[in-house]
Amino acid sequence: MRLLRGSHVFAPAELGAQDILIGGGRILTVGADLSAAAALAGLVRVETLPPGRLIPGLIDQHVHFIGGGEGDGPDARMPELGFEAFVSAGITTAVGLLGSEIEAKTLPLLLRKAHELDRAGLTTFIYTGAMALPAPFLTQSVRSDIMLVDKVIGAKSAIAERAFPNLDFAAFATLAGSLVQAKAMSGKASVLHLHVGRLANGLAPLFDLVEKIDFPPSQAVPTHVNRAPDVSPVFEQGVRFAKAGGTIDFTCCLGPRDGLPAGVDPVEAVLRALEAGVPAERITLSSDAGVAVPDGRGGFRAVSPAILFRDLLRLTTEGGLNWPQALAFVTVNVARVLGLSDRKGAIAPGMDADLALVGADGRVVWTMAAGRVVFDARTITRETVH
Numbered sequence: 001m002r003l004l005r006g007s008h009v010f011a012p013a014e015l016g017a018q019d020i021l022i023g024g025g026r027i028l029t030v031g032a033d034l035s036a037a038a039a040l041a042g043l044v045r046v047e048t049l050p051p052g053r054l055i056p057g058l059i060d061q062h063v064h065f066i067g068g069g070e071g072d073g074p075d076a077r078m079p080e081l082g083f084e085a086f087v088s089a090g091i092t093t094a095v096g097l098l099g100s101e102i103e104a105k106t107l108p109l110l111l112r113k114a115h116e117l118d119r120a121g122l123t124t125f126i127y128t129g130a131m132a133l134p135a136p137f138l139t140q141s142v143r144s145d146i147m148l149v150d151k152v153i154g155a156k157s158a159i160a161e162r163a164f165p166n167l168d169f170a171a172f173a174t175l176a177g178s179l180v181q182a183k184a185m186s187g188k189a190s191v192l193h194l195h196v197g198r199l200a201n202g203l204a205p206l207f208d209l210v211e212k213i214d215f216p217p218s219q220a221v222p223t224h225v226n227r228a229p230d231v232s233p234v235f236e237q238g239v240r241f242a243k244a245g246g247t248i249d250f251t252c253c254l255g256p257r258d259g260l261p262a263g264v265d266p267v268e269a270v271l272r273a274l275e276a277g278v279p280a281e282r283i284t285l286s287s288d289a290g291v292a293v294p295d296g297r298g299g300f301r302a303v304s305p306a307i308l309f310r311d312l313l314r315l316t317t318e319g320g321l322n323w324p325q326a327l328a329f330v331t332v333n334v335a336r337v338l339g340l341s342d343r344k345g346a347i348a349p350g351m352d353a354d355l356a357l358v359g360a361d362g363r364v365v366w367t368m369a370a371g372r373v374v375f376d377a378r379t380i381t382r383e384t385v386h
């Protein structure tokens, strides 16, 4: 067992200086002074972390573990992501998915990579399916993937996307229906994670799902919703969808900062959505790490998972939000849509001991995943993010 003493805890709520007792990979107790409890328990390793903010490990629900494919040409084919890229940015849980290309980047490869990252210490899941319909699967169907494969917690699909227009609504509704059934059978979130492209119909097929087959809005997460209003109606539609009980996901790499000016900067998108009356708990952020973005020299570079933390920090500096507000978009809100609220996204008794320490300089200095220290800035060099 381990006792972390006196760190300033954001659970995400600000709890002030707290002791955290950890055992068996989980948080056993959180309290102002647990030294007596720790002494009773015996065999406790006591440590005091450097000053900073102790936050829940971040959850990234949209990551290309095996890199983006060749949808934008061979130069856009990106390599696999490494474990350190996640934990050095405070991410302890991630969901992998396929992108636009499924010939070289396949579901079996994605699943194997998820296991590799898991063995290193990350909690990983994947979405079955891909952008195309009918959705590819690992076993017999999307439904059986969710039933039979522990790591599969939902399916990816695409709407309003030129390369995958998916105009056959019946096929889309069949996928959604199978997710409703998979949720009932497996108890997993069985989330429909929807890539939203920039075509003019935007979220219309998602609204149709809700209206025509009574698909629960809470089971769908449209992503890339921070597209610029002059290229797509999806931002306005997303506001409407979130007000109707859905959750919308903004993509960190979509925006001028990462060379994609057709996107609204995610920090600005969050502020605009809040201003438009979207409840804060209906907004999430994800990195889209692993895909290619312009490198500014006519080529491509891979998006780093570290931009999730970058934008969390920016929400508190440029965005003017406080830490509990900003943290919710990358912790508790994401845990809820993924059906992981009993294990992930918060610092509380019974939760997995997934923690990150943000130093006074605004950098992640230490990360713990399931009770094990997986990153320590004093001993590991990090990758830089712009």
Ligand SMILES: [Zn+2]
Residues within 6 Å of the ligand: 062, 064, 099, 288, 291
């Ligand atoms: Zn993506």
